[in-house]
Amino acid sequence: AQSVTQLGSHVSVSEGALVLLRCNYSSSVPPYLFWYVQYPNQGLQLLLKYTTGATLVKGINGFEAEFKKSETSFHLTKPSAHMSDAAEYFCAVMNYGGSQGNLIFGKGTKLSVKP
Amino acid sequence: EPEVTQTPSHQVTQMGQEVILRCVPISNHLYFYWYRQILGQKVEFLVSFYNNEISEKSEIFDDQFSVERPDGSNFTLKIRSTKLEDSAMYFCASSPDTHQETQYFGPGTRLLVL
Numbered sequence: 001a002q003s004v005t006q007l008g009s010h011v012s013v014s015e016g017a018l019v020l021l022r023c024n025y026s027s028s029v030p031p032y033l034f035w036y037v038q039y040p041n042q043g044l045q046l047l048l049k050y051t052t053g054a055t056l057v058k059g060i061n062g063f064e065a066e067f068k069k070s071e072t073s074f075h076l077t078k079p080s081a082h083m084s085d086a087a088e089y090f091c092a093v094m095n096y097g098g099s100q101g102n103l104i105f106g107k108g109t110k111l112s113v114k115p
Numbered sequence: 116e117p118e119v120t121q122t123p124s125h126q127v128t129q130m131g132q133e134v135i136l137r138c139v140p141i142s143n144h145l146y147f148y149w150y151r152q153i154l155g156q157k158v159e160f161l162v163s164f165y166n167n168e169i170s171e172k173s174e175i176f177d178d179q180f181s182v183e184r185p186d187g188s189n190f191t192l193k194i195r196s197t198k199l200e201d202s203a204m205y206f207c208a209s210s211p212d213t214h215q216e217t218q219y220f221g222p223g224t225r226l227l228v229l
Contacts, residue, residue, distance in 0.1 A: 042222055043121075044158070044206065044220040090158060101163075101216060102148060102160040102173075103150070103160065103218060107156070108157070108158075
């Protein structure tokens, strides 16, 4: 069965600093992996996804993530944090237990950005 | 850009009452989903729907829950007799035929059961 673990429920960085949000997954099949962002009082917005091919995937707002099979990781990074990046970030893996896949989410990491 | 919409944004109800949460998926999408997020917890899958049938449902989706696509645009989640523990944010999502794995989420309906 698939699962996702996000290390750190809260991460705080200074504006301009590197953002690193950690995600490890467990999957019995080649995984499809996702990062979603949730701004306060809003829904989940897709940041980026990995399905097949290039292991470094680029998303919106300058974020990128690298799929590392050997480490079962899919960490999210951004070179320089902006105040507008403050939000909650969710890592997810596709579960193909049935005929139509559904997402299994991690617990989320709340990112704070200090001026 | 097309987006998933949900109504109402907030719903307060008494325990035992029926609620219907409404969603309008993106117009050319064929796959539909409901998820929920209890305050402070993970987003959890409830049910998926395709071709007017439930494709898969989680253990959470018991007989108190039902889904329906009453017309060509709406997708609804009904909770027949709400319980206190049904209080949560409910998200609808949809995905296209060509990229079924990519799910687009609505803004959610916050349900409070008193």
